[in-house]
Amino acid sequence: xSIVDQVEGTGSHTYATHxxxxxxxxxxxxxxxxxxxxxxxxxxxxxxxxxxxxxxxASHRAWxxxxxxxxGRRVIAPDLRGRGRSNDLPxxxxxxxxxxxxxxxxxxxxxxxxxxxxxxxxxxVSLVLTHRHPDLVGRLVLVDGGLPIPLPPGVPTGATPDELxxxxxxxxxxxxxxxxxxxxxxxxxxxxxxxxxxxxPVVEQYVDYDLAEFPPAEGSDGGPVLRPAxxxxxxxxxxxxxxxxxxxxxxxxxxxxxxxxITFLRAPRxxxxxxxxxxxxxxxxxxxxxxxxxxxxxxxxxxxxxxxMAEPGVAAVVAAVG
Numbered sequence: 001x002s003i004v005d006q007v008e009g010t011g012s013h014t015y016a017t018h019x020x021x022x023x024x025x026x027x028x029x030x031x032x033x034x035x036x037x038x039x040x041x042x043x044x045x046x047x048x049x050x051x052x053x054x055x056x057x058a059s060h061r062a063w064x065x066x067x068x069x070x071x072g073r074r075v076i077a078p079d080l081r082g083r084g085r086s087n088d089l090p091x092x093x094x095x096x097x098x099x100x101x102x103x104x105x106x107x108x109x110x111x112x113x114x115x116x117x118x119x120x121x122x123x124x125v126s127l128v129l130t131h132r133h134p135d136l137v138g139r140l141v142l143v144d145g146g147l148p149i150p151l152p153p154g155v156p157t158g159a160t161p162d163e164l165x166x167x168x169x170x171x172x173x174x175x176x177x178x179x180x181x182x183x184x185x186x187x188x189x190x191x192x193x194x195x196x197x198x199x200x201p202v203v204e205q206y207v208d209y210d211l212a213e214f215p216p217a218e219g220s221d222g223g224p225v226l227r228p229a230x231x232x233x234x235x236x237x238x239x240x241x242x243x244x245x246x247x248x249x250x251x252x253x254x255x256x257x258x259x260x261x262i263t264f265l266r267a268p269r270x271x272x273x274x275x276x277x278x279x280x281x282x283x284x285x286x287x288x289x290x291x292x293x294x295x296x297x298x299x300x301x302x303x304x305x306x307x308x309m310a311e312p313g314v315a316a317v318v319a320a321v322g
Contacts, residue, residue, distance in 0.1 A: 011035070012071040017085075020078070020108045022101045028085035029078045029105055030060040038072030048138050049110040050321055052077040053102060053129075055120030055145065056238055057172050057230045059084030061209040062119070065202045065309050069318045076114070078105050080125070082234025087212065093234045094241035095248055099129035106136045113138035115321050119308050120145040120278075124242050130260065131251035140260070141320045144267040144278055144307050147287050148248070165239040172271060176232045179225045186211045186226065194273045195305045202309050256291050263320045264296040267313070269303035278304055 013032035020027045038047040050073050052063045060077035061084070067075045079086040080098050091097070102125060106114050116137045118126030123145025130137040151157070155167040165173050180186045190207045191199055212229035216222045242248055255262065266284050270277045284296050299307055299316040307313035 011068070013067060013075070018109060020105050022081070022089070022104050023097070024081075024090045025088070026086075027078050027081065027089065027101050027105060028060075029076060029109065030063075031077075031109060032067045032075040034072045034074060036072055037074075046111065047073060048112060049074040049076055049114045051075075051102065051106060051110065051114040051116045053098075053116065053118040053122030053126050054080065054083070055122055056169070056235055057083070057176065057228070058120070058122075059206070059209055059229065061206045062308060064205065065314045066117075066317050069314050070321065073321075074110075076105060076109050078102060080122070082231040082238075084209070084229055085212075087229045087231050087234075091234070091237060093237040094245055095124050095128040095238070095251075096132065096245075098125040098238075099132050099247070102126075102129050103133040103136055106133075110136075115139040115141070117141040117143060117317060117321060118146055119143040120304065121238060121242060123147070124248050127255065127262075128247045128251045131247075131254050139263075139322065141263045141265070141317070143265045143313075143317060144304050146262075147264065147279065147284070148243075148252075149278055150280065150283055162236065164243050165236050168239060169235070169271070173232065173235060176228050176230055176235065179227050180211065181226070183208060183211055183226070195271065195303050197273070198310070200310065206309070252291070255293065259293040260291075261293045262291065262295065264294055265307065265313075265316050265320060266296060266298045267302045267304050267307040268298055268300065271304045273303045 013034055015032050018029045018031055020029050040046060050070060054060060054062045059079050063077050081089040081101055082093055113136055116126045123142040126140060127146045130140050149168060152167050187207055190196060196203050210228055211226050213224040214227050216225055266279050268277050269275055288294050288296050299313050302313040308317060
């Protein structure tokens, strides 16, 4: 059975989408229900749901490999505001807004506090969520995200939001304004991406979901156009907020003060599969000294994408979920 089949609702989980009311509209959420629920914990307690929060240009369809490795667990994953099928939700964006959206999802769809896993920007959202809504988070796992990302060399501390976005995301932001003649053309675009040297069903279903139909430009005689679903405005606003907003520093200060238990998984290779990763090892070591509850480890052999889409990253995430 392929993961594409599993996403459509066979095997260890059934799959459905739900729309959860949030400020300004509804948020699209993927929910995987286990076909055979997990046994209760040692104390007889119900095993908590797992909530997965994706990265800055991604969607809930980044997670099927992790879901497949969690038999018996209920898994909930939203499309964040401005992404996926939540891309028509208006701003304001920012970590606090996303955190409140995810809180609404947990209240609507999870039975009690959840294990929350945030990847990339989803790590920032998950940390801020824990700060703003601590009653909803039973365990926090940050996957190559959630800690401040060092600016690349040559980028001044006073860089504009546009300069920040392009310095941190590079080609990932450029594709958002591109149009593609077909879904196969979009697949070919991603096949050339250095992070995906191995093309898998996980990657393909993620890429297919990422492409959305938009109305043609005003005055055009053509039909709908195909573009990535993520809103460039949302990405720009979120990049600026994560770098300079108040929500993340406030959450980090609170985590330091309280000794909040945090599991952090570092990918040693970056967005373009380059060595060094989004987080240099010395940056993670520095934050381990500043956050007494931070337990950090490196997942060998993965990059910023494959840490949640392929082994051994998937196994490391599942072990952290517990």
